Amino acid sequence: MAGNKGSQAAESHGGGGLDPLHQFEIHPILDIQIGGLDISFTNSSLWMVIAAIVSFSLIRFGAGPGSLVPSRWQLIAESLYTTIADMVRDNVGNDGKKYFPFIFTLFMFLLFGNVLGMIPGSFTFTSHIAVTFALAASIFVVITAIGLVKHGAKFFSLFFPHGAPIATAPILIPIELISYLSRPVSLSVRLFANMMVGHTLLKVIASFAIMLGVVGGIAPLVLLVGITALEFLVAILQAYVFTILTCIYLHDALHLH
Amino acid sequence: MPQFDPTWFVSQIFWLAIVLGVLYWLMSKHAIPRVQAALEARAERIQGDLDRAAKLQQDAASLAESHAATISKARDEAREALRVAQADTQAALDSRQASLAEEIAKQTSEAEKRISAAKDEAMSNVRDIAIDAAQAIAERLTHSNVDSSKTTAAVDSAINQRTH
Numbered sequence: 288m289a290g291n292k293g294s295q296a297a298e299s300h301g302g303g304g305l306d307p308l309h310q311f312e313i314h315p316i317l318d319i320q321i322g323g324l325d326i327s328f329t330n331s332s333l334w335m336v337i338a339a340i341v342s343f344s345l346i347r348f349g350a351g352p353g354s355l356v357p358s359r360w361q362l363i364a365e366s367l368y369t370t371i372a373d374m375v376r377d378n379v380g381n382d383g384k385k386y387f388p389f390i391f392t393l394f395m396f397l398l399f400g401n402v403l404g405m406i407p408g409s410f411t412f413t414s415h416i417a418v419t420f421a422l423a424a425s426i427f428v429v430i431t432a433i434g435l436v437k438h439g440a441k442f443f444s445l446f447f448p449h450g451a452p453i454a455t456a457p458i459l460i461p462i463e464l465i466s467y468l469s470r471p472v473s474l475s476v477r478l479f480a481n482m483m484v485g486h487t488l489l490k491v492i493a494s495f496a497i498m499l500g501v502v503g504g505i506a507p508l509v510l511l512v513g514i515t516a517l518e519f520l521v522a523i524l525q526a527y528v529f530t531i532l533t534c535i536y537l538h539d540a541l542h543l544h
Numbered sequence: 545m546p547q548f549d550p551t552w553f554v555s556q557i558f559w560l561a562i563v564l565g566v567l568y569w570l571m572s573k574h575a576i577p578r579v580q581a582a583l584e585a586r587a588e589r590i591q592g593d594l595d596r597a598a599k600l601q602q603d604a605a606s607l608a609e610s611h612a613a614t615i616s617k618a619r620d621e622a623r624e625a626l627r628v629a630q631a632d633t634q635a636a637l638d639s640r641q642a643s644l645a646e647e648i649a650k651q652t653s654e655a656e657k658r659i660s661a662a663k664d665e666a667m668s669n670v671r672d673i674a675i676d677a678a679q680a681i682a683e684r685l686t687h688s689n690v691d692s693s694k695t696t697a698a699v700d701s702a703i704n705q706r707t708h
Contacts, residue, residue: 311546313556324554331552332559339567346575353582355589361582368579388572396567412556416547421557422564483547 307490311414311483331418334410335396338403342395367395371530378534382541390537393426394530401482401522405515413525414482416475423475426533434540445543474532481525485518667703674699 349364404411
């Protein structure tokens with residue numbers, strides 16, 4: 288495995304050929320081993336860092352001196368801020384304010400993870416289930432902990448819909464429990480699958496365009512342009528969906544329905 | 545699929561935690577407060593301007609109100625002054641008329657007194673003349689001395705008959 292890491296890296300820089308799944312391959316940039324665990328800095332890590340730098344810079348330097356009449360960059364930063372602030376207020380409530388910095392960071396990180404992945408030759412770390420599931424699972428655990436700390440044993444009333452007849456409990460409680468436990472799975476798979484399928488589709492259609500040549504490739508090329516636009520929409524939308532669902536789960540934990 | 549290759553799971557999760565943690569720290573300490581400050585300053589400025597405008601409008605309204613009050617007070621004062629002046633004039637006129645009427649009445653009564661005195665005097669003169677004349681007539685007709693007191697009584701009764 289260690290042997291072909293280098294060749295994968297070299298191949299990736301060479302364009303990746305026609306394998307539609309090649310774009311998802313991870314190759315190390317800096318080998319780091321700690322206690323037998325491979326925590327090498329990879330292309331995935333690199334694009335995480337780039338997404339973090341871009342999203343932080345946009346907000347930090349976009350905010351600028353905080354003019355009364357915003358500049359263009361300031362307007363972008365402020366629009367993103369108010370979009371997420373409104374989302375948190377509408378979906379979590381006023382007690383969600385203290386979670387706003389995390390929700391906002393999450394949104395910006397995913398947004399740029401998705402959007403920067405649209406750059407040809409870049410790497411989309413949100414198309415990896417390991418990343419999305421780790422993120423969704425940590426959010427799930429933290430939100431569940433918040434709910435338990437806030438409500439104690441009353442938190443488990445979340446698994447029985449308020450006002451349902453008690454006789455339905457043996458059916459409803461397992462259903463609610465499964466639905467609750469599947470939240471991190473659906474949250475992570477939704478993002479990962481959307482990003483992976485979209486990028487794979489783009490690559491497949493692009494391969495068609497190359498294979499069919501200058502004349503025959505025009506139709507796939509037109510389709511490719513359309514789907515690329517759609518992918519930008521999906522990239523933004525999926526970041527938004529992931530964030531809004533986090534808000535809704537947080538609302539459930541704070542207010543129990 | 546490279547997504548299900550567990551080789552890079554640990555590395556991906558490790559770097560996700562590091563990057564997201566650092567980004568969270570940077571965002572919450574250095575980026576979000578700036579945007580928040582700018583938004584709050586703007587909202588405050590707008591609210592302040594609105595408040596100031598409302599206050600100015602209120603001031604203008606109260607000023608207009610006090611102005612209207614001043615005008616209506618001045619009008620009332622003018623009306624009162626006019627009324628007082630009219631009353632004064634009327635009083636002066638009345639008193640002048642009254643004193644004039646009194647004077648006229650006094651003069652009239654004085655004149656009447658004078659007239660009556662003159663009349664009495666004239667009457668007494670007439671009586672004396674009438675008595676003298678009657679005495680003389682009676683003496684000339686009778687060629688005798690007539691008692692003057694009888695003549696006087698006769699003339700008086702004649703005058704009394706004429707004047708009453």
